[in-house]
Amino acid sequence: MSNFEDQLRAALQRQEPPRGFADRVLERTGRESADRLAPARRPRRMWAPVWGQLWWGPLWRIGAIAATLTVVSFSVTTYQHTREERAARQAELALRIAAEKLNLARDHVLRNLALPKDN
Amino acid sequence: MKRALLLLGMAVLAPVVPLSAQIQIGLDQLASKAKETVDITLDGAMLQMAGKFFSGGKSDDSKAKNLLANLKAISVKNFEFAQEGQYRQEDLDPIRAQLKAPGWSKILGDRSDKETSEIFTKSDGTRITGFAILAAEPKELTVVYIEGAIDLADLAQLGGRFGIPPGVVPDGKGKRNKDKTKGDQ
DSSP states (O other), rough: OOOHHHHHHHHSSSSOTTTTTTHHHHHHHHHHHHHHSSSOOOOSSSSSEEEEEEHHHHHHHHHHHHHHHHHHHHHHHHHHHHHHHHHHHHHHHHHHHHHHHHHHHHHHHHHHHHTTTTT | OOOHHHHHHHHEEEEEEEOOOOOOOOGGGGGGTTTTEEEEEEEEEHHHHHHHOSSOHHHHHHHHHHHHHEEEEEEEEEEESSSSOOOOOOHHHHHHHHTTTEEEEEEEEEEOSEEEEEEEEESSSSSSSEEEEEEETEEEEEEEEEEEEOHHHHHHGGGOOOOTHHHHHHHSSOOOOOOOOOOOO
16 A cells, blocks of 8 residues: 555544534534624714604604694695685686676677667 | 497597586687787686685675685686787687587677677576676687676676776776786696
């Protein structure tokens, strides 16, 4: 047998693991799984706790909701008022033209009736 | 098979045909020739909206509000031309044809060589439920169509409101602060 074959056999020979190897592997595997499953933590900024506290505080929340409602309500009211005003202006003009033409036709008829027949 | 085709045809045409037989004024081709155009179309919802705007505090506002409350639609087209001959009497014929429908009657027709005034009303037997005016002058053409219960005496009284005292515009030539308007649809 050559020296090479001896070396190969020695290298492939079954060896018992050192004591405690299995426990260490299991322990390490468990730790890595736990790290992988845990959510990634974002680095917290300095103001984050303060802002969070303020935002979620009842006063700010109520204030923000009230302000939003006020702005929305004002916008809706203004839009509605503008539409009503525009419709009123158009209705006003339409009725005015209708009335004017009605009176004009009536005046024509009255004028014709008032004309002497021999004229 | 024929029945199915008929139903299919009705389904296709249903959105095109208006449910109520409202008068279609048309005349859009005249807008390009006109110096000034007033084109107002207000449906029931818009009239209700307009009625809210009139406070009712003044007697005139109250009259206008009451008048609008019973109306379902108003359409007004008014064209003012720079010169004569920009429209033909025949342009009004499609409208006249619609006003021959059952329920409509011509209560006034005044024709001179250059001017024409025609008033049509629709009645349900007890009250006027529709009203139309065709007024053709040499340089002005006006078509008014009002759908809904209306008292013509109340309407005539409104001729003097909106800042114009009665009698200022008896011949239709008074100053009108006419907005160039395209009506909301």
